[in-house]
Amino acid sequence: MTDSLPSVSDLLATAVESLGGSERTGQLAMAEAVGNALATGEHLAVQAGTGTGKSLAYLVPSLRHAVATGGTVVVSTATIALQNQLVDRDLPRLAAALRPELGVSPPHAILKGRGNYLCLHRVSTGPVDEADPEEIETEELFDLPLGGESTAARTPRQASTRDTGPSSWLGREIARLHDWAQETDTGDRDDLPRGVSDAAWRQVSVTSRECLGQVCPEFTECFAELARQKAGQADVVVTNHALLAIDAMTDVSVLPEHDAVVIDEAHELSDRVTGVTTAELTGTAVIQAARRAAKLVDQQTADRMVAAGEGLATLLEICPEGRWDLLPEGADLALAAVRHTAENCRSAVPGPKPGEVANDPQGASDRQKTLAALDEIADAADRMLSSYEKPVTERVEIVWMSVEDRRGRILRVAPLSVAGLLRARLFAESTVILTSATLTTGGRFDGLAATWGLPPASSARPDTASAVALEPPSDDDASSLRWTGLDAGSPFDYRRNGILYVAAHLPAPGRDGTSPAAEDELVDLITAAGGRTLGLFSSMRAAKAAAELLRERLDTPVLCQGEDSTANLVAQFADDEETTLVGTLSLWQGVDVPGRTLSLVVIDRIPFPRPDDPLLSARQRAVGARGGNGFLAVAGNHAALLLAQGVGRLLRRTEDRGVVAVLDSRLVTARYGGYLRASLPPFWQTTDRDVVIGALERLRNA
Incomplete structure (x- = not known):
């Protein structure tokens, strides 16, 4: 049936026209490379910068492949936000747009871990207004959601066995869940209006090990099983990295039969798999x-x-x-x-x-x-x-x-490494497409490829023209695996629209906090920008110290992560051009604020992992024992990826302008500085403070 279907490029053109977009060279190159990988069974790593339209570039060939072969493509993401975007917006619109060309409207589904679904058996047998005191830990309960991301701001509470009665906060939450069980069609925790604590959710859900399986009296009505059945009939199944890891790394089959996997936000894959296997x-x-x-x-x-x-x-x-x-x-x-x-x-x-x-x-x-x-x-x-x-x-x-x-x-x-697990349980079983805005470190794919279990391919330099198959070395354990590296580029004119400024005159950051010279530099930069700054710091202590300093020395508003939910802080930041927002890790990767509101991104130091991080330091030692550069392979790659994510907060649309200021002189003075800079978008680079201050003032007054 493949020959009777339109080509990937024709389908992409139809989709772009139907959805009101415009043709992008990088998007077309990526779509054709994905289509080729699905057709040949060769794995593919695609770096696609912000604005490339990578979701459409992998969904179009995925739908075509599923219709042509009758198989299923699994799409795995790291965040709930992207999962919801794919399921609620991208896939429904795309399926409708391509129906005339494909002859069908390809079905899709979302599948999460069993613990994300309400368990009817627990609801029917458990108490409505109290919880088992043994299950309530006596320390503070913070609602850290399944999958690592919160869908609602929730308040920390001090739980005790006295907090489980019908009039307690916990009892009221459980009672609300029992009421919701009578009306929900999905049982999906993310569909629950107003979130509940993990303590309450545990009373109405089970893990895969706790599930009674087919002997459960509620099996035929089970929300998790109904979601699995729907996924089994879908052409595209959207899931998360954790569930993908469980399916691949254990003998528990949680995903439907599939022959291809698309991994978006692939720079987080190894860490998510490590989390599941810990x-x-x-x-x-x-x-x-x-x-x-x-x-x-x-x-x-x-x-x-x-x-x-x-x-x-x-x-x-x-x-x-x-x-x-x-x-x-x-x-x-x-x-x-x-x-x-x-x-x-x-x-x-x-x-x-x-x-x-x-x-x-x-x-x-x-x-x-x-x-x-x-x-x-x-x-x-x-x-x-x-x-x-x-x-x-x-x-x-x-x-x-x-x-x-x-x-x-x-x-x-x-x-110590999940590379062997991924190689044997993922890449050996399915055709895998890995994509993200940041996949290369030092200008090459090798760093992440090693963590995925793919063979080294130093010749896989970023190439915006084509995706050429690479011959892996024959003496590698993964020598039977073939993969392709492609940098699809970006629609942004980085050199014209952005400046990368490194404050080379500042002393290298130490363990005693920000130096007075760096504090003055931070104040001067934000003053020149008129606020409109996102400050990315290496620790929450540094972020709070910066917020206190800025509030003392600036007349413009300053927000600090932790003072409200991240979503509310970002919304406040986006609504007021003069506001500065400072924070740590989640802001490095989770902020999307286009336009004049964000004209300056300040990074306090190169985000190396802590030297005493148990797992990363062990991995670094292992690389060194094999004769490699452990610091660069582990700490350097970690810093390069996170630095690229942080820098990527600046330009979100083609018309955006601004400055990324790094207050860590090592980015230009240390031997590894060139390696890290090669991992970043090709901004115009300078160490001239006066040039940058002038550029920020012009942007502020434009």
């Missing part, structure tokens, strides 16, 4: 699981696990924070006790009685939840102990301890 242990979690198990096993077995949890908690109190290259004294015994007692509890849990699900649905649900908790604890302890069976230089997993304000001491284990 396990953790706390003494509290072990004790809570044991107490839950005590309802199903003999008291002595449960008490032993409680004792193991208490032992772990005591040990963590005296152990060092950070990476554990060697097991602290007593840690091996504590972890072995946790593993052993969790496995014993797991074995002691009796199997379900005939008809139990129908006669005692709450009991069946409690059993499944208990088994899930015991499995997770035993697996985490086993991974931690197993990681020490090899010498430091040969380990594939890293163990470290973090100390968090809300949760205390947490022991974690994560893969």
Whole structure:
């Protein structure tokens, strides 16, 4: 059927005309490259700058491929905002526009993790006005949403067992969820008017391990299963990186059969997969699981696990924070006790009685939840102990301890690298298209390709003319994988519209905070711009200090991340040209404010990861042990990608003008400075302060 369908370029032209857009050279090059990859099975990495129209460039060939082959294309994103844009706007409009050409209106669907859907079984068997006190942690509860992104601003609360009655805030939220269950068609948490806390949502949802599966009396009406069925009939299924990782990295099949995957925001793929494959242990979690198990096993077995949890908690109190290259004294015994007692509890849990699900649905649900908790604890302890069976230089997993304000001491284990997992479980199974506005570091794709498990291809330099297949080295583990690198360019005239200013006269940033000279520079730049500034800082402490300084020395408004929800702060910033907004990580990647409101982006320092970051420092050491430049391969690539994301906040439309000012002289004085600058858009570059001050004043008065 492929030959009877219009070409990708013809379909793109139809879509652009129908949707009221204009032809873009980079968009056409990307669309044709995606179409070629889908046809040949060759993987593709595409860097497509802001304004290229990359969503349309991969959706058009994806729909054509699905119609031609009868297969399904999975589109994975890192953020809820992009998922919603694709499902609510882009795909419906595109399907309607292409129906005359394709002969059908290709169906699409969105699929999320099971925990994002309301569980009818829990609703029907759980209390309407109270929660199980064992599930309510006694520290502050912040609504950190599933998938890492909030859909509503929610207030932190101090939870206790007194807060679970019908008149409590938690009880009221649970009651509202029960009412909503009677009227929702999707059960999707993101469709719930006014958000609820995670504590409340946990009372009406289950994880995949806790789910009763086909024996559940509500299985035929299950919202998660209905979403999966809809996805199974779709030509394009939109999901997130976490669910894609679960589907690829585990034996649990959560996505429908598919032969192609498009990964948007692909610069975040490795970090999201690492997050999914990271396990953790706390003494509290072990004790809570044991107490839950005590309802199903003999008291002595449960008490032993409680004792193991208490032992772990005591040990963590005296152990060092950070990476554990060697097991602290007593840690091996504590972890072995946790593993052993969790496995014993797991074995002691009796199997379900005939008809139990129908006669005692709450009991069946409690059993499944208990088994899930015991499995997770035993697996985490086993991974931690197993990681020490090899010498430091040969380990594939890293163990470290973090100390968090809300949760205390947490022991974690994560893969040193997810490249092998991605290579074996993703790239070997499907044709993969990876795209983002920032995929190259130092002007090459090699940095991210290594984290994805693709073979090095140093000849894959950005090429706006074509996407040529690259021959990987035959001695690489991934030598059977073929991939193509393409830089689709950008419609922006960077050299004409933007200036990259590096304050080379300033001292290099130190650990003691911003220098007085850098403070003066910051004030002078914002004054020249008349506000209209986005300040991107390497830490929240630095952002708050800058906000305090600016409020003392400027007459224009200053907003600081954390004082309101990010969405509200960005809206206030966009509404007032004289406002300055300062913040940290989420602003580096999440702000889209076109026009005169944003004329100056200030970056306080090169965003290198912390030297004591347990996982990144271990990865850096591993590269060095193999004879590579660990600093550049890990810390340098991390900084280059984040720096490119931050710089990308400036120009959002072709008519935008402005300055990116970096107050870190190392960007031009250090040996790695050229590598980092090669990762940025080709702005006109200068170190002349007077030139920049004059340019900002002219922009302000234009």
